[in-house]
Amino acid sequence: MKLYNTLTRKVEKFNPLKNGAVTLYTCGPTVYHFAHIGNLRNVIFNDTLRRALEISGYKVTHVMNITDVGHLVSDADEGDDKLEKGAKREGKTVWEVADFYIDAFLKHTNALNVLPPTKIVRATDAIDSQQEIIKILLKKGFVYQTQQAIYFDVTKLDDYGKLSGQKLSEKAVAVRREVVTDKDKKHPQDFALWFFTVGHFSDHQMRWDSPWGEGFPGWHLECSAIIHQELGEPIDIHTGGVDHIGTHHTNEIAQSEAAFEKPLANYWLHNEFLHQDGGKMSKSGETTITLDDVVNRGYDPLALRLFYLQSHYRSHANFTWENLTAAQNRLKDYRAMADMRFQIKPAAGDIFTSFEDFQKLTLEKIQNDLNTPEAMASISQLANDTKEVVFSTNEKEFNKFLQFIDGILGLNLLDSKDISDQQKDIITDREKARKKKDWAKSDKLRDRLKEQGIGLRDSEHGPIWYRI
Numbered sequence: 001m002k003l004y005n006t007l008t009r010k011v012e013k014f015n016p017l018k019n020g021a022v023t024l025y026t027c028g029p030t031v032y033h034f035a036h037i038g039n040l041r042n043v044i045f046n047d048t049l050r051r052a053l054e055i056s057g058y059k060v061t062h063v064m065n066i067t068d069v070g071h072l073v074s075d076a077d078e079g080d081d082k083l084e085k086g087a088k089r090e091g092k093t094v095w096e097v098a099d100f101y102i103d104a105f106l107k108h109t110n111a112l113n114v115l116p117p118t119k120i121v122r123a124t125d126a127i128d129s130q131q132e133i134i135k136i137l138l139k140k141g142f143v144y145q146t147q148q149a150i151y152f153d154v155t156k157l158d159d160y161g162k163l164s165g166q167k168l169s170e171k172a173v174a175v176r177r178e179v180v181t182d183k184d185k186k187h188p189q190d191f192a193l194w195f196f197t198v199g200h201f202s203d204h205q206m207r208w209d210s211p212w213g214e215g216f217p218g219w220h221l222e223c224s225a226i227i228h229q230e231l232g233e234p235i236d237i238h239t240g241g242v243d244h245i246g247t248h249h250t251n252e253i254a255q256s257e258a259a260f261e262k263p264l265a266n267y268w269l270h271n272e273f274l275h276q277d278g279g280k281m282s283k284s285g286e287t288t289i290t291l292d293d294v295v296n297r298g299y300d301p302l303a304l305r306l307f308y309l310q311s312h313y314r315s316h317a318n319f320t321w322e323n324l325t326a327a328q329n330r331l332k333d334y335r336a337m338a339d340m341r342f343q344i345k346p347a348a349g350d351i352f353t354s355f356e357d358f359q360k361l362t363l364e365k366i367q368n369d370l371n372t373p374e375a376m377a378s379i380s381q382l383a384n385d386t387k388e389v390v391f392s393t394n395e396k397e398f399n400k401f402l403q404f405i406d407g408i409l410g411l412n413l414l415d416s417k418d419i420s421d422q423q424k425d426i427i428t429d430r431e432k433a434r435k436k437k438d439w440a441k442s443d444k445l446r447d448r449l450k451e452q453g454i455g456l457r458d459s460e461h462g463p464i465w466y467r468i
């Protein structure tokens, strides 16, 4: 398998630390609002990676965090805590807000047929592990304390910024224009490991005791702590959105590598943004679209999943309702292909003679840095072919093939059911009417099926039904 590693800026052959097993960590959602369809693109990217690894024979241990504290409005530790802001907006406690949006997130990802991570850890359930890292970093001299917070001193590391390739001096210039709220912070890029519940944060609802004073952790710390607690360093693969490269992941690397003196992860994978009508989507914006909006407009959640898979994870994707409609139509084609398993005709021409070759080719595309668009191009070709040809292959073989596609794309093609005996009788009666050239009756029966959501196509091997 080959994957693009942000750390080396190259497509590399993937070699896990242990034969046959992969440790994978994903930065999960900040639960102060519904995930929008841009956030969900990231979820599908992770799921595709996980499926590609599993179908390649690896046993994947996938850990994801949920940020329910400490993520300030700006990733660079400025402004309010997003959860506290959400609580004010909704007149709820921060805990209620977190529980509500965690539940919504899991419902949405389930509707998108996302494999649940092996383990999900909430930041607020890993406070001890986060404090342990601060203790180690204090002992090693990587942090300093002001009245407002405990900061990681980025100048103590020679390779801070290696993930983004940005030199410290370059970025400092860019950041200096922003408002730095703590005058005792030494370098603009120093980041908070622990905020004290004083001053701006004196009303903060979430707070814990610590050897240094009551407070709450900074956002970046939870991922380092959860990785250390659940997987240990280094892990094989760490994923996230491209917006995590410059600050969040850079800071995860800094604190973990300073504390544990091992690389945090061997492969760093990042997915690109989803644009909406050509512009970037943000969670706080008015025009964000959620999965509920998609469903309320009559789309299948799996059409959205298919829409994401049509773009390579490292390219921008542009969401429009027209694009989603096209994806839904493509999904219908795939389902019509899957329904052919109920209509296999032994006498017909066989387009599945090279089934194994097809599977091999599709797998190669997926294993080439998750090239889902190319893998889907060949599946679409096949779906189109089945419109023209009634094929004969044995049903077991065809089910195996559909299982393989479901395994990599997660579109649940095998979920479709055969039509009822009554519907089959209508098709037989219509055939009889057609043979007698009783077009009126034939049309009537065809319309009756249409009312039940079943379309018919006449082929040289007889009628083929499909779902409209």
Ligand SMILES: [Zn+2]
Residues within 6 Å of the ligand: 026, 027, 028, 223, 248, 252
């Ligand atoms: Zn993270």
